[in-house]
Amino acid sequence: MGAALCGELRPFLCPKMKIRTSQALIMCPDHEGTIAYNFLKQTDFVCNEEVLLLLHKLNSWKPIEAVESMFPEMEREEFYQSIQGLIDIGALVVQDSPDAREERAKVEDWEWGIPSALFHYCEQNRKFVSRSEAEEMQRARVRHQAMVEPYLLNDFFETQIELPQAAANVTELMAKRRTQRNVMRTGISVSALSDCLFAGMGILDEAENCVGKLPLSMTPSGGARNPYEAYIYAPRVTGLDPGFYHYSAKEHSLAKVKDGVLENPSALIGDQPWINDMSCLVFLCADFRRTMWKYKDNNAYRVILIEAGHIGQNIMLAATEHGLTACPSAALAHNEISAHLQLDNALQSPVYALALGVPDNSGNQLH
Numbered sequence: 365m366g367a368a369l370c371g372e373l374r375p376f377l378c379p380k381m382k383i384r385t386s387q388a389l390i391m392c393p394d395h396e397g398t399i400a401y402n403f404l405k406q407t408d409f410v411c412n413e414e415v416l417l418l419l420h421k422l423n424s425w426k427p428i429e430a431v432e433s434m435f436p437e438m439e440r441e442e443f444y445q446s447i448q449g450l451i452d453i454g455a456l457v458v459q460d461s462p463d464a465r466e467e468r469a470k471v472e473d474w475e476w477g478i479p480s481a482l483f484h485y486c487e488q489n490r491k492f493v494s495r496s497e498a499e500e501m502q503r504a505r506v507r508h509q510a511m512v513e514p515y516l517l518n519d520f521f522e523t524q525i526e527l528p529q530a531a532a533n534v535t536e537l538m539a540k541r542r543t544q545r546n547v548m549r550t551g552i553s554v555s556a557l558s559d560c561l562f563a564g565m566g567i568l569d570e571a572e573n574c575v576g577k578l579p580l581s582m583t584p585s586g587g588a589r590n591p592y593e594a595y596i597y598a599p600r601v602t603g604l605d606p607g608f609y610h611y612s613a614k615e616h617s618l619a620k621v622k623d624g625v626l627e628n629p630s631a632l633i634g635d636q637p638w639i640n641d642m643s644c645l646v647f648l649c650a651d652f653r654r655t656m657w658k659y660k661d662n663n664a665y666r667v668i669l670i671e672a673g674h675i676g677q678n679i680m681l682a683a684t685e686h687g688l689t690a691c692p693s694a695a696l697a698h699n700e701i702s703a704h705l706q707l708d709n710a711l712q713s714p715v716y717a718l719a720l721g722v723p724d725n726s727g728n729q730l731h
C-alpha cells in the first residue's frame with residue numbers, strides 16, 4: 365500500500381515517512397491573518413486556522429499516515445498534495461531530508477535562540493540593488509522626505525568645550541584612509557598583503573583563563589575568543605599563484621585552499637563592478653562556535669559582528685600605509701564564498717570583506 369502510494373501520487377512522499385513543523389518558522393499577525401516566515405528558506409505564507417492547528421500538532425516527528433487520520437474528510441490525493449505544498453513552502457519538513465539536515469546544522473546547533481538565528485540567516489545571501497537602483501531610490505525618497513541630518517551639533521547643548529586640534533602624529537595615517545573604488549588593475553606585493561593580514565589578525569601573545577590558553581591579538585575580542593579566520597582570493601598578488609588562501613594568524617603564514625582565477629569575482633560581493641579590478645579580496649569569516657562555546661547570551665552574536673569592524677579597520681590602516689586602498693563591504697554571497705573557501709560547518713560564515721587595490725587617483729566613485 366505504501367509503495368503503491370509512493371509510485372502513484374508523489375515519488376518521494378510515503379505514508380511511513382515522518383514529518384514535523386519546520387524549526388525555522390516564525391509567525392506574526394498581519395491584516396491577512398497569521399503570516400509564517402521560514403528564515404532558512406526565506407519563504408512566507410498566510411496560515412489559516414487549520415494550518416495553524418496542524419503546525420501546532422506536528423511539533424514532533426509523526427508518520428504521514430498518522431497525520432492523514434486527523435483529516436478523515438479529505439480525499440487521499442488532496443491530502444498528499446496539501447502536505448507536499450506545505451513542505452514546498454517551508455512549513456513542514458520530512459525527516460532525514462536535506463531540509464531537515466540543514467535545520468539541524470543551522471537551527472538546532474545555533475545556541476543563541478531564534479531571534480539572533482532569524483537575523484543571522486535572513487541576512488545571508490541577500491540580493492543587493494545596483495548602484496543606479498540605489499541612487500534612484502534615494503532621489504525618489506528625497507523628493508518627499510529630506511535626508512536625515514548627518515551631524516548632531518553641540519549648539520544643541522547648553523555647555524560647550526573647545527578641544528585642541530587632533531595631534532597629526534596620532535591621526536595622520538587614519539586621516540589618509542579612503543574607500544577608493546577606482547583602482548589600477550595591477551598587482552600588490554605579498555609583503556603588503558602580509559602586513560595587512562598581520563595588522564588585522566596577528567597574534568602577539570597568549571592569555572590563560574580557568575580552562576586553557578587564548579590568543580591575544582592585534583584587535584580586541586570578546587572573551588579573547590578570536591572567532592575570525594581570514595581568507596584571501598588573490599588574483600594579482602606578486603609571488604602568489606592566483607587562487608584562494610587561508611591565513612593562519614598563529615603561524616603568520618598562508619596555505620593554499622585552491623588554485624583558480626574567477627571570471628567575475630564581483631559576483632561574490634554584491635555584483636559591484638569595481639571589485640573585478642582589485643588586486644585581492646580578504647574575507648573575514650567568523651567561526652561562531654568559538655564564541656558560542658563560552659557565551660550563552662545572544663549578545664555575543666553582536667559582539668562577533670563588532671569585532672569584524674576592529675579587524676577591518678586595522679587592515680585598512682595597514683593598506684593605507686602601503687599606499688593601497690582597502691574597500692570594505694558586507695554585501696556578500698555567503699554560500700558562494702563559503703563553497704570557495706571550503707567552509708564545511710554551518711556555524712562558520714563570511715561576515716566582512718576588504719578589497720585591496722592600488723588607487724587610481726584620477727577619480728573615485730562615491731556611494
Ligand SMILES: Cc1cc2nc3c(=O)[nH]c(=O)nc-3n(C[C@H](O)[C@H](O)[C@H](O)COP(=O)(O)O)c2cc1C
Nearest residue numbers: 541542543544545634636691692693694695730731
Ligand atoms: C560595513 C560596511 C560596508 C560597506 N559596504 C560597501 C559596499 O558594499 N560597497 C561600497 O562601495 N562601499 C561600501 N562601504 C564603504 C562606504 O561606502 C564608505 O566607507 C563611505 O562611502 C565613506 O567613505 P570612506 O570609507 O572613504 O570614508 C562599506 C562600509 C562599511 C563600514
